[in-house]
Amino acid sequence: MNTKLQMSISDSPQSSICMFALHHQSSVGTLNPDSSGMSAQMPPMDEGLYGQPMAFPKAPDGRSMEQMMGFVPYSSCLTSSGTERAPQQNQQDFSQFLLPPPASSLRPVGQKRGLSKDSMEYRLRRERNNIAVRKSRDKARRRIQLTQQRALQLQEENHRLQLHIQRLSHEVDALRHYLSQRHLQVKEQDAVGDDNC
Amino acid sequence: MNTKLQMSISDSPQSSICMFALHHQSSVGTLNPDSSGMSAQMPPMDEGLYGQPMAFPKAPDGRSMEQMMGFVPYSSCLTSSGTERAPQQNQQDFSQFLLPPPASSLRPVGQKRGLSKDSMEYRLRRERNNIAVRKSRDKARRRIQLTQQRALQLQEENHRLQLHIQRLSHEVDALRHYLSQRHLQVKEQDAVGDDNC
DNA sequence: AAGCATTGCGCAATTG
DNA sequence: TCAATTGCGCAATGCT
Structure with missing residues (x-):
């Protein structure tokens, strides 16, 4: 599959043979x-x-x-x-x-x-790339960290929101219950009022 | 200064001549x-x-x-x-x-x-490590992906929860408003009742 | 001691 | 052309 062919022949700049x-x-x-x-x-x-x-x-x-x-x-x-x-x-x-x-x-x-691996040109290129690589990886590491932090923050936020929802739900229930009671009261009162008058 | 001297002797197991x-x-x-x-x-x-x-x-x-x-x-x-x-x-x-x-x-x-870089032992170790490295990096990649996905899911979930909270809040407000109206109604009625009776 | 797992690094190929 | 990315192997080190 992967036909990388990578050869990382990297070094061995020396022998001309190698160079070829x-x-x-x-x-x-x-x-x-x-x-x-x-x-x-x-x-x-x-x-x-x-x-x-x-x-x-x-x-x-x-x-x-x-x-x-x-x-x-x-x-x-x-x-x-x-x-x-x-x-x-x-x-x-x-x-x-x-x-x-x-x-x-x-x-x-x-x-x-x-x-040639010995050329100044080559070394300059390599050095520049090495710097770019370090920079890029540093960036990647930071990005990953941020993502992890974000996930944690979102998770906490999530928890807070769920608690909030719970409170509101209870409140709604309570209000409804109260209201139903109130409703009955009024009805009763009405009935009584009718009787009395 | 830079005492790097890196020696990445790495590859070039081949000709000893070539490397250095x-x-x-x-x-x-x-x-x-x-x-x-x-x-x-x-x-x-x-x-x-x-x-x-x-x-x-x-x-x-x-x-x-x-x-x-x-x-x-x-x-x-x-x-x-x-x-x-x-x-x-x-x-x-x-x-x-x-x-x-x-x-x-x-x-x-x-x-x-x-x-020696030529020893069978060395190559076996290297090869095993290379395998471990590939595996480890694969794992890391998957972990990162999962973290990103999780962050996205949490973000969506978060949004849903906020909408839910919004609905509940409105509901609470509505109930309270209704209740206060009801309250006034009853009071009024009571007052009227008293007058009438 | 031994072995897999991680991690930082440089190289080279690719991408933009 | 050149910086940014990416996959890879090496070696050091972490962790059993």
């Missing part, structure tokens, strides 16, 4: 046809679901791809199948990854994109 | 070449609050646990001057990070902890 892979990955990941496919639909599942890492599917023997390949992530990027890397596919040809991105790539290797 | 630079570089390192000097000109990182990463405050000496435990391989990468790492940062003393944890550590170096 990264370049690949980024672009491929994004392009990944499947990505558009299905997106977020979370089944109500509880258990079974979490078992699927979706990112680095494990080998049948339970080993993660990383372990098996030693560097699978990159390959997975290539193999567009994102999701379930065929277990038998071990024979994959990685030579392509070892080569620098073809000049035909959308963006020239050392350009804007495909930013 | 980032570690250092991460925040300040890369951005602020002069890190040691502290002039940290970090870009225009205003945002007062969010500008501070304050990530791994852990160890007293500022080292993160990962660092403390030392995954030598990665550290070695660092030493390799590898790549490009901070040009001026060279003066920083990372020797502490390069050394394996003291034998006096709670657990022997090659033991449970200090798990």
